[in-house]
Amino acid sequence: MELKAHAALFVSKLMQNFADTDDAGLQVVNQGLASLDDTLDMFFPNVSTAMKSVTLLHLSTHTSGLPRNVNEGYNLSGMLEYLRTAIPSTTPGTIYSYSNFGVGVLGTVLEQVTGKAYNQIVQDAIANKIGMNDTTTTMSNAQFNRRAVGYYDDGRETDLWMNHGTMAAIGALVSTADDMTKFISANLGNMTLDTQLTDALTYAAQPHWSGPVAGGGQSTRSMGLGWGHDVRNGLNYISHGGSEGTLRHTSMLTICPEKNAGVIVFINHIGGPVDSIPSGIAYDLITNLLTSF
Secondary structure: OOOOOOOOEEOOHHHHHHHHOOHHHHHHHHOOOOOOOOEHHHOOOOOOHHHHHOEHHHHHOOOOOOOOOOHHHHOHHHHHHHHHHOOOOOOOOOOEOOOHHHHHHHHHHHHHHHOOOHHHHHHHHHHHHHOOOOOEOOOOHHHHHOEOOOEOOOOOEOOOOOOOHHHHHHOOOEEOHHHHHHHHHHHOOOOOOOHHHHHHHHHHHOOOEEEEEOOOOOOEEEEOOOOEEEEEOOEEEEEEEEEEOOOOEEEEEEEEHHHOEEEEEEEOEOOHHHHHHHHHHHHHHHHHHHHOO
16 A cells, blocks of 8 residues: 555654744744743743743743653643742753653743634644644544554554643644645745744744753753754754654654755654654664765
8 A cells, every 4th residue: 555645644742843943932922922031920920939030932942940741730720830839950041951841831821822722823823824734733533544553562552642731732733744844844945935934933943052961961952942953964953853642653853954855754653762763764864865965
């Protein structure tokens, strides 16, 4: 059976880029509804004193000092209660430490300032403009039947994560290879888009923070808004990947703007050493692609 690019729906945390890179969020900024320098207490007045210095930029660059996951954060009351007493593990803006919870908080801020649900924000600000017709948090029956079934290490089908609550921004979106190719093309400037979205994509991909990694010894990390920055063989790459999400998949998106090239890798598997495979495949593919030019 021939595999069509639109035939199977995949999902994973690379879809955080729709909140994390602030492609939608920057358009909110452009509309004057928020600023990357705004602090959490401007949106959640009852946050702890320690959290009042956390900004939207910190959330977008994973330098907020918030933990990777907060179990009670999947509903608004639980999120607000956690923030009421939370203490960042590091001084905000000084250390890179990946935080799914922080992205969920960022998504909730976007919902509050726009008055829209997260899925509608993504549709209005990004998906509809790029023509990403299979990118959504709410699958139709037809889309659900086209999904790529996920599997655990032992061969069992993965359970579905259908209710993200306030954490929709961390992996509720599903998409296809065809749609993500369009997203790559848009980020490379190969589409005619409105100025607002073009500027947002460009700004999000730029470096916005560089510094040490939590527990990483001498390791350092350079971050765009959600995008990780890497230099390999003298070329600059932006990337984002991860696992979990609605359909429990693993994936990696890597773009080399200098060479006008990008790669998306999806694997319908979660858990174990496979979680690190998409990253290696993506970089191998794009490296081989670039050397063939």
